Amino acid sequence: MWNGAAAPLYDSQTNTSSINASLTWELVDVGRNTTHNAEVYSNGAIAATGYNNVSTVVKTTIETDELSQQAKKYFATYPLTVVRTPNNDCHAIVTGGFTQCMYNSDGTRGAFKTKPFTLKIFVGNVEQVLDNSQIFWYTSWYTSKKNSALEGKNNVEIEPPAMYDSESTNNYIVITYGDYKVILSIHLYLNRYGMSAMNDWDGTSIKLNS
Numbered sequence: 001m002w003n004g005a006a007a008p009l010y011d012s013q014t015n016t017s018s019i020n021a022s023l024t025w026e027l028v029d030v031g032r033n034t035t036h037n038a039e040v041y042s043n044g045a046i047a048a049t050g051y052n053n054v055s056t057v058v059k060t061t062i063e064t065d066e067l068s069q070q071a072k073k074y075f076a077t078y079p080l081t082v083v084r085t086p087n088n089d090c091h092a093i094v095t096g097g098f099t100q101c102m103y104n105s106d107g108t109r110g111a112f113k114t115k116p117f118t119l120k121i122f123v124g125n126v127e128q129v130l131d132n133s134q135i136f137w138y139t140s141w142y143t144s145k146k147n148s149a150l151e152g153k154n155n156v157e158i159e160p161p162a163m164y165d166s167e168s169t170n171n172y173i174v175i176t177y178g179d180y181k182v183i184l185s186i187h188l189y190l191n192r193y194g195m196s197a198m199n200d201w202d203g204t205s206i207k208l209n210s
Contacts, residue, residue, distance in 0.1 A: 026059040027080070079185040086179040092121045093182075094175060100187040103164035107190065116155040119175050119182065130154055130177065138174040141165075164190050 058080070062072045079099045083092055096115035103109050119135060121128045137150035141161045150156045158173065165188075173184040 022063050024061040024063070026061075079187045081185065082181075082183040084179075084181040090121070090123050090180070092119065092175075092177070092180045094119055094184060097158065097173075097184070098160070098186070099184070100189070101160040102189055102191050105191055107164040109160060109162055109164070112159055114157075114159075116157050117173070117175075117184075118155050119177060121177065121180060134177055136176045138176075140170070140172050160186070160188060164188060 058078045059073065081094075085091055095118045097117035098112075098114045101109065101112065117137075119130065121130060132154045133152045135152065135154050137153070137156055137158075138147050139150075139158060142150075142158075150158070161171075171186040171188050173186060175182045175184070
């Protein structure tokens with residue numbers, strides 16, 4: 001958990017201080033009005049009970065045993081992938097494609113090249129041969145006609161929206177195949193400073209090359 005400093009604000013894996021701290025993780029629903037308690041595992045996987053939607057926003061609350069310290073809440077944009085399978089022996093992944101896209105400061109998008117999205121399904125460690133006619137793709141920003149054109153394919157080329165929409169906090173791609181469903185969260189963000197390097201500037205120092 002970082003706060004723009006040179007060292008982590010709090011790291012649950014390496015914390016050696018005498019302060020007892022607890023972290024509560026939540027996923028924020030579309031509209032940011034509803035949250036779902038989540039558990040974060042050491043391998044990076046996130047499980048959320050009763051969560052059936054898509055989210056690109058993660059919330060954590062840090063509480064300590066010091067009465068003088070109030071609980072701190074932090075929000076971070078983090079594209080998450082939601083996968084539903086018939087049983088625990090099955091799993092589905094999507095390769096290629098993209099998970100984020102940066103827009104110019106005026107909201108326009110430049111040329112965008114990416115590899116096609118490809119759905120892969122495994123039972124155990126064995127990759128399955130898929131019936132492409134049963135594969136359906138849906139994006140949150142395409143028209144129904146453009147979404148329909150993606151049906152029946154296992155290698156699809158999808159482009160992000162041409163313009164940045166500040167009103168949409170959750171953008172996603174849904175892939176279904178029988179009892180399988182994969183929801184890919186896509187992070188669309190604005191380069192407010194015109195140059196990508198400025199987005200990482202802390203505003204306190206400047207370095208000039210000789």
